[in-house]
Amino acid sequence: MSAFLIALAQYPIERLTDFAAWEARLDRWVAQAAGKGARLLVFPEYGAMELASLDPARMGDLHGSLRFVAGLIERIDAHHAALARLHAVHILAASLPCPLADGRVVNRARLFTPAGRSGHQDKIVMTRFEREQWDIAGGDRIRVFQTALGRIGVSICYDVEFPMIARAQAQAGAGLILAPSCTDSLQGYWRVRIGAQARALEGQCFVAQAPTVGMAPWSPVLDENYGAAGLFAPSLGDAPDDGVLALGEEGAGQWVYGEVDPARVNSWRTEGAVLPFRHWPEQFLDARPSAPPCEIIDLT
Numbered sequence: 001m002s003a004f005l006i007a008l009a010q011y012p013i014e015r016l017t018d019f020a021a022w023e024a025r026l027d028r029w030v031a032q033a034a035g036k037g038a039r040l041l042v043f044p045e046y047g048a049m050e051l052a053s054l055d056p057a058r059m060g061d062l063h064g065s066l067r068f069v070a071g072l073i074e075r076i077d078a079h080h081a082a083l084a085r086l087h088a089v090h091i092l093a094a095s096l097p098c099p100l101a102d103g104r105v106v107n108r109a110r111l112f113t114p115a116g117r118s119g120h121q122d123k124i125v126m127t128r129f130e131r132e133q134w135d136i137a138g139g140d141r142i143r144v145f146q147t148a149l150g151r152i153g154v155s156i157c158y159d160v161e162f163p164m165i166a167r168a169q170a171q172a173g174a175g176l177i178l179a180p181s182c183t184d185s186l187q188g189y190w191r192v193r194i195g196a197q198a199r200a201l202e203g204q205c206f207v208a209q210a211p212t213v214g215m216a217p218w219s220p221v222l223d224e225n226y227g228a229a230g231l232f233a234p235s236l237g238d239a240p241d242d243g244v245l246a247l248g249e250e251g252a253g254q255w256v257y258g259e260v261d262p263a264r265v266n267s268w269r270t271e272g273a274v275l276p277f278r279h280w281p282e283q284f285l286d287a288r289p290s291a292p293p294c295e296i297i298d299l300t
Helices: 018-035 047-054 062-070 073-087 128-133 158-161 163-173 187-201 264-270 274-284
Strands: 003-010 038-042 088-092 096-099 105-112 116-124 142-149 152-154 176-181 206-215 230-232 244-247 254-260 294-298
Touching: 003 018, 003 096, 003 230, 018 038, 018 047, 018 254, 018 274, 038 142, 038 254, 047 062, 047 096, 062 096, 062 230, 073 096, 073 105, 116 142, 142 163, 142 254, 152 163, 158 163, 158 187, 163 176, 163 187, 163 294, 176 187, 187 230, 187 274, 206 254, 244 254, 244 264, 264 274
Parallel strands: 003 038, 003 206, 038 088, 142 294, 152 176, 176 206
Antiparallel strands: 003 254, 088 105, 096 105, 105 116, 142 152, 206 230, 230 244
16 A cells, blocks of 8 residues: 555534535535545544534534434435545545434444445444433444555544554554544543554554534534644654654644555554554453454445
8 A cells, every 4th residue: 555645624613504505615625635635534523513503493402403413414425425536535524423223323433435435433432421411322343444545443532542442443454543533622632632642652553633623602512622633653663753743733723634654554563663563462461352353344
C-alpha cells in the first residue's frame, strides 16, 4: 500500500435552514479536502446531530432530536456515498444514533468508499451521558475494514480510551485507527487524545482523532464542543519525539491534514527501539488473555 493524505475534520456545529443547506455544507467540506489531495476524510462523532436543528419543535428535546435525526439516515448516507464516488475518496461519516430492529439504538459510524461500498462500526462502550440520559446501547462487534488504502479500524471517542478494542483491530491488521470524537470539555478532549496516543504507542500504528468544535446552545447533545484534530504515531524511529504528526488549533473549524504511510507501521513493529505490539502478550504472564474477536469487512 502506498502513502496517502488523510483529512481530519475539526467540525464546527451549526444551525441549518433545511436539508439542502446541510448537503451544500458537506459538499464544500468534502470538495475542499479532496481538492488538497486527501484520499480519506474523517468526520467526528455525533456531528450528524446538527441536523436536529431542522426540527425547531424537537431540537431542544434529547430523545426527540435523536428520533428526528435517525429518520434521516437513508438520506444522510446516500449523500455521503454520492460524494465518495464523485470525488474518488473514502469518507468516514459523522456518527449518529441508529435504531436497530430489536429496539436498541447504537452510536454508528459509517465508512464509504469510492467504489460504492460501505461498512459500519458501532461504538462499543457507552459514556455515562449515553447510557444514563440518552439510552444509547453499546455495539457488539469490533470490525476492521479492508480498503484500497489498507486495513482501517474505527474506535469511536470513549472506545479509544480502552486498550483491548484497538488491540483487537491492530491484531486484525489495522495500521490506522480512526477515533471520531465529541467532547464537551477540554478534559474530555484530552482523555480521548491521551487514549489515542496510547493506542498508537501500544499498537505501533497511526491513530487519527477528529472532533466536533464550537458552541451550539440550542442542542442538548452538542451544546459545547472542544478539541483539536490530530494524527498520532508511536514515538519511535522516524516519528516525531512526541508522536504528533499533525495537530489543529483547538476550537477552530478546519481540516487537519497528515500523511499515512502503511510501510512505516511495518517498520515500527519490526525495527523499533521497543516492540510493544509484539511484546504485548508478555504483560499477562501465565494468564495471557486474547484480544476480543474482530471481524474483517472487505470494502475493496
